[in-house]
Amino acid sequence: MNEELRQFIKECLEKGIDRESIRNVLLEAGWQERDLRSALAAFSDVDFPVAVPRPRPYLHAREAFLYLVSFISLYVFAFSLGTVLFGLIDHTFSNSLNRYGSSPSTGEATAIAAVIVAFPLYLILMRRLASAVATDPERRQSLVRRWLTYLTLVVGAGIILGDIIALLASLLTGDPTLNFFLKVAAVLLIVIPIFGYYLWDMRQAEDEVSISVARATPVLRALVIVAVVVVVATVGYSIYVIGTPGQQRDIRLDRERVNDLRRISNNIDTYLELNEEMPASLLDLLGPQYYVRSIEDPDTGAPYEYRILEDTDYELCAIFAAEIPEREVERRPFLETIWDHGPGRTCFMLTAKGEKG
Known part of the structure; x- marks a missing residue:
C-alpha cells in the first residue's frame, strides 16, 4: 500500500470527512479504484476521534x-x-x-x-x-x-x-x-x-x-x-x-530370472575358455573368478536347470510367472529375443563360445 495515500486517508478520517468524499476526490486526482479500496479498508469504520487501523493479517x-x-x-x-x-x-x-x-x-x-x-x-x-x-x-x-x-x-x-x-x-x-x-x-x-x-x-x-x-x-x-x-x-x-501390484511383482521376478540366466550363460563361456571343457554343474560357476550372482530362482530358491546336450551346446531352464510385457518386447534389442519366454517352465538352447583369441 502506498504510504502517502494511507497517510492522506488517515488525516481525512481524523478530520471527520466521510469515506465516499475521500474516495471521490482521490478518483478525481487519478488514483485507481483498487488502490483506494485497499487503503480505505486498512481503517476500521468505527466512530472514534482518530482513525482506527484494522488489525493486519498475522499468520501463525x-x-x-x-x-x-x-x-x-x-x-x-x-x-x-x-x-x-x-x-x-x-x-x-x-x-x-x-x-x-x-x-x-x-x-x-x-x-x-x-x-x-x-x-x-x-x-x-x-x-x-x-x-x-x-x-x-x-x-x-x-x-x-x-x-x-x-x-x-x-x-x-x-x-x-x-x-x-x-x-x-x-x-x-x-x-x-x-x-x-x-x-x-x-x-x-x-x-x-x-x-x-x-x-x-x-x-x-x-x-x-x-x-x-x-x-x-x-x-x-x-x-x-x-x-x-x-x-x-x-x-x-x-x-x-x-498392471496390478501382483502382476508387477511377477514381471520383476521374471526379469531377475532372465538376468540370472544371462550371467550364467556368460560365465559358462568364461569357464569353457579357462578350462577347455564345459562345467559339470552350475556349482562350478561359483568360484571367485566368476561373477554369477545366483544359480537359484529368486522366488522359490530352487536351482536353475542346466544340462549339456552335445559338445558346447547346452540347455538352461527356469520357471517363469508371466508373459513378457508387450512394450518390453517392442523396445528391447534384437539379441535379447533369445530370452523370450511365456508363463511356466521355459528352456533355452544355447551354445558356449569359449574360444580364445
Whole structure:
C-alpha cells in the first residue's frame, strides 16, 4: 500500500470527512479504484476521534506450515500427474520414435503413488485453510500465502509459455507428432486450471473483495469434482495399463530370472575358455573368478536347470510367472529375443563360445 495515500486517508478520517468524499476526490486526482479500496479498508469504520487501523493479517506458524505443505503437495501432484499422462500417451500411441530404453513401469508406479498421496493431501489442507479464511477473511492477505501463490503463477505462466514455444518450434521444423500434441495438451490440462484458479483467487484478495459463499462454493465444488474425476480416471487407467501390484511383482521376478540366466550363460563361456571343457554343474560357476550372482530362482530358491546336450551346446531352464510385457518386447534389442519366454517352465538352447583369441 502506498504510504502517502494511507497517510492522506488517515488525516481525512481524523478530520471527520466521510469515506465516499475521500474516495471521490482521490478518483478525481487519478488514483485507481483498487488502490483506494485497499487503503480505505486498512481503517476500521468505527466512530472514534482518530482513525482506527484494522488489525493486519498475522499468520501463525501452524498456518504457514499448512500453506507450505499444501503448495508442495500441489507441485508434487501436478508433476506426477504429468508423468502419468506422458506414460499413458507413450503406451497408447507408441511409435518408432519413442521405443527406447527399458520399461518405464517403475517410474510410472512412483508417479501414480505420488498422485494418490499428494492430491488428497492437497484437497484436505486447502479445505482446512479455506475454512480458516472464511472465518477470518483478513488471513487472505498473509505474506506466505501471497508469495507462494505468486510463485505458483510464475511457474504456471512459464510452463504455458514454454509449451507454446515448443509447439511452434515443432511446427516450424515440420516434425509435429501426435504424441507431442497430446503431451502439450496434457501439460496445459494440468497447468491452466491451477493457473486460472490462483490468478482468480489473488485478484479477489488484492481487490479485498468479500466472496459470497453462496456464489463461490458451487463453482469451487464443481472444480474439485471435475479434478477428482480426472485424477481417479487417470490413476485407474494407469494401474490397468502397468498392471496390478501382483502382476508387477511377477514381471520383476521374471526379469531377475532372465538376468540370472544371462550371467550364467556368460560365465559358462568364461569357464569353457579357462578350462577347455564345459562345467559339470552350475556349482562350478561359483568360484571367485566368476561373477554369477545366483544359480537359484529368486522366488522359490530352487536351482536353475542346466544340462549339456552335445559338445558346447547346452540347455538352461527356469520357471517363469508371466508373459513378457508387450512394450518390453517392442523396445528391447534384437539379441535379447533369445530370452523370450511365456508363463511356466521355459528352456533355452544355447551354445558356449569359449574360444580364445
